[in-house]
Amino acid sequence: MADEIVLQYLEKWGVSREIVKLVTRPIAHWIDGAPVELGERIPVYEPSTGATLTDTFDGGAEIVEQAVRSSRRAFEGEWSAMRSLDRQSLIFRLADLMETHKEELGLLESIDVGKPLSQAVPIDIGGAIDVIRYFAGWATKISGRTGDMVAYDQQFLGMTLRQPVGVVAAIAPWNFPFQTLVWKIGAALAAGCTIVAKPSDTTPVSTLRLAELITQAGFPDGVFNVVNGKGSHTGAALVAHSGINKVSFTGSTPTGIKVGEAALQNMTRLTLELGGKSPALVFADSDIDVVVEGLYNGIFFNTGQVCDATSRAIVDASIFDEVLDRLVERTKSVRILPGLDPESGMGPLASSTHRDSVMRFVNLARADKLTLALDQAQTQNSGYFVGPVIVENPPHDHAVWRDEVFGPVLALSRAQDSQDIVRQAADTRYGLAAAIYSRDIQRVLGAARSLNAGTIYVNGHGFLDPSFPFGGLGMSGFGKDMGAEQMDAYLETKTLLVSGVGVG
Template sequence: MSFPPALEAYVTRFGLSTATRAFLSRSHGICIDGTWSSGDERAPVVEASTGEVLTSLTLGTTADIDRAVAAARRAFDAGPWPRLKPLEREQLLGRLADLIEEHHEELAELESLDVGKPLVEARDIDVQGTIDTLRYFAGWASKVGGRSGEASSLPGSYLTYTRREPVGVIGVIVPWNFPLQTLMWKLGAALAVGCTVVVKPAELTSLSALRFAELVHEAGIPDGVVNVVTGKGSVVGAHLAGHPGIDKITFTGSTRTGHAVGTAALANWTRMTLELGGKSPVLVFDDVDLEQTVERVALGIFGNAGQVCDAGSRVYVHESIAEAFTARIAAHADRIVVGPGLDPATEMGPLVSEAQRAQVVACIEAGIAEGARLVAGGPETDGPGFFIRPTVFAGVEQSMSIVREEIFGPVLTVASFSDEEEAIRLANDSPYGLAATIYSESLSRVLRIAPRLQAGTVYVGAQSTIDPAMPFGGYKASGFGRDLGAEQLDHVTETKTVWITIDDA
């Protein structure tokens, strides 16, 4: 296939696999009950490094969501998936993981082109994380069960036991920053226990979900188990969230959108898991290796161009090292190589869209207007694509918008503290509570502070370290419920208690 000239020059310069070109050359529709169809209305997919049109997608409708929910309901109520022996589901999910691994490079290229992230990140984090998560939950398929025992607190004789049963049809709304990996965060546990799903990918980054749906079919997973409907969040996403035919909704995205999703779900008493926004604090004490800490803090905010829900976006540094830290982090930010995702030299790619770039620019300009001191980066960039330079503000006040609001871009604020109590107060002074980070060589200090931080995850000595076996989710306005870990199994199953009366006669 041929792309617009600027895009063709870009992919030719850095190379693009035959498989990726073949996928992009196909017309992309929606997948319902194992059948692909295209709607009347389509939307362009814009490549973030060049601003050129990459391909187009079907804009699904509310009627498409209705059909997808009906297909998932049939697959759950009458299809084989929930009735397979757990080991059979485990084997099919293992086969799907093998297929994702076989198409590792293709999927990484799609993520890089669709989101804008460096190819090495897409390969080593997004796709590898997808494989690891699927294999982890595939292993749970044959291990989820209830418990049994005798009830001794009542007169008479009883045998009791519990069953762990799949919750049913799950609506899945996926964000645009880690589209494939977050999709698997939602699907891994659900599919392992026997649920069926309707997936609404982010309208900006749907390509990997569509390729995934093709691999689901190739793996031999029954039709109707995984249905994918692309389109606008305000149309198909909203309709899915409030659909009376689903048993649970799981959503990752902004707190504002999550509020709308939760309100729609609550009208039907639909169970929900919401993983929402963050404004994660980073506490740097005066006993750290400064150079190493600067590198790790920079990775925690500038990775994926800051488009990470738990990005460490507000740093509080002990006053004795605040000036040195600020100088080093600003110099580090200035050295980061910003470029197109497919370029092997790129350390930070563009933002996902022009609208996202405009939003981040507005936040930077607001910080300058509020009196924060810009020590690195800024809103100005040259050339095509949706680029922003890594940006660092110092001299910030807790009341400033750049400290209070989630920016979702490569923007870091630096302030100082005098003692542990002030550090904890500043860290917790936020409506969000997704994650927090502590940098200190003192184990006693870490053990004192970690329990007092209002966050679903506390990182020590690093940031955004994710393992499929460990739960992830937030406090306060960062949502509720957990993805990943054995804890997620509670969110995709119902527990049924059975009492059997034993006749003593």
């Protein structure tokens, strides 16, 4: 049951009774098109107040078994037999329902995660709708190929069949729980797979609502199931289940390694989208107005809780001081307020545990007497608020430079020339993303080729598109979300080699 302070917070910002009911009800599992309450209750906290919002259930192996069996029945039954045109129509219908409920879904996400409502509606929910509509079209575009075999004469023919892998475990993180889950299920549904989704126990609210909309759209029961619980309990049981054919996981690198090790025991296919320490390369010829806005958005959007956040900026010495001064002034203007406040430019972090983790980095920088060009990280008595921090020229062996903070902490480094910028940017074990700021296209393309990064932004940050893949290299994982490339992760290829076709 929600604490009174949460109810007062929701009432203050005019949240309707219908939305209050959705965010304060117990967040159940979803099996065969219906809610299931099973397992130990886990409290879910509202980040702007730090008080209890609702609770969910840690279902463990028992609920995982129910969900996987349900998804297997659906895969082998009505769903796999459905015409691809009909599957496409259902996916489009889901997108239309999401559009109808766009404001509602944005409110759920803002309340559950703490992010500004002004960002949750157009970016999180709007972006998710775009992904669903993009992949709906792929449902009718899946085909193999046929051709003559090059080592034989024309009495032989080769062909391939493309078929869905089966039951997919889609494990979403707490920073973008709705949007990231949709990244996984769009391609899976288009391919003809069924899904067992597991949201973070920190932010499970919107996933249950998505399950209800999928059922309302007319999908057969079992095509989309949801299991809730702790990653170490329910998540571990899901990844290790022999009935799972594919795991798509987004989360931290240490957890991703554990997921990979467990999945390998059953030779389960994997997509791992993991952590990052993404660099921004700022060359001397950059447009400083563009740089300042790009660096600000690259690290402080979603309070820095973004896997591809540009948390390291390497700036040419000739413009370093101007970039730093203007970025500090730009950042000072941000309003750090509860997510439902219309004036909020930066909300709280998603949990007390994560707030404490981010503050350990900040306190370490303070203790080591690093130069903090901006330090607004003071915490409050209520809520999980941590303001922005800009660290000037930290040592490159320091944790704020090398490790993923996953919060509003930017490390800014001075570089002597273009070669030094590229060298500093490349000095990382991660390879999720990077951003390049320059007016010189040859310089941009040269730097892009040398960087070990799965996604490279040019003169901006974060403008992802459903038609282009997103995913990391190195310790940032492997596999792609979005784009035509993602379809390969949800399809098996069978080769048929036929003899005697030229006889007769």
